Amino acid sequence: MPGQYCPPQPCPPQYCPPQVFPAQYDPPLVSPGQQYVKTNLFNKVVTHLHPSHTTTVNKLMVNHQHYFPHTESCVNECCETHTMCGVPHNPCCPSGPFGY
Incomplete structure (x- = not known):
């Protein structure tokens, strides 16, 4: 319509490229040592099938680095x-009239 006032449209925001700073490292946190006993067993294998599905989700993660030195x-x-599946034969014992 002629004579109608239209306000100016706002400008879209301007995005600056992100600043990437070097990674910062905290001093390591050392847990007390743990001892493990490993036993080897030899067993029969029975197969059980458990179907599964994986959905990938991308997320921003904070990396906590844990180290596990091991001996x-x-x-x-x-x-x-x-x-004992019987008794041993004694050769010094004479056998009876029926062989025992």
Whole structure:
């Protein structure tokens, strides 16, 4: 319409490129050492299938770096059983009239 006043449109914001600063590192936090006992077992395997689905979600993350220095040792054990499946023959004992 002629003679109608239209205010000026606001300018869109201007975005500056982000400033990226160097990573800052805190002093390491050291937890008390833990001892582990590792036992090797030899077993039968039964397969169980558990289908799954993964959805990827991208997020901004803060990186807390944890270090786990580890040493390892080995102990070998042997377990034995003795099963008596009868009695041993005594050659000094004479057999009876029926062979026993």
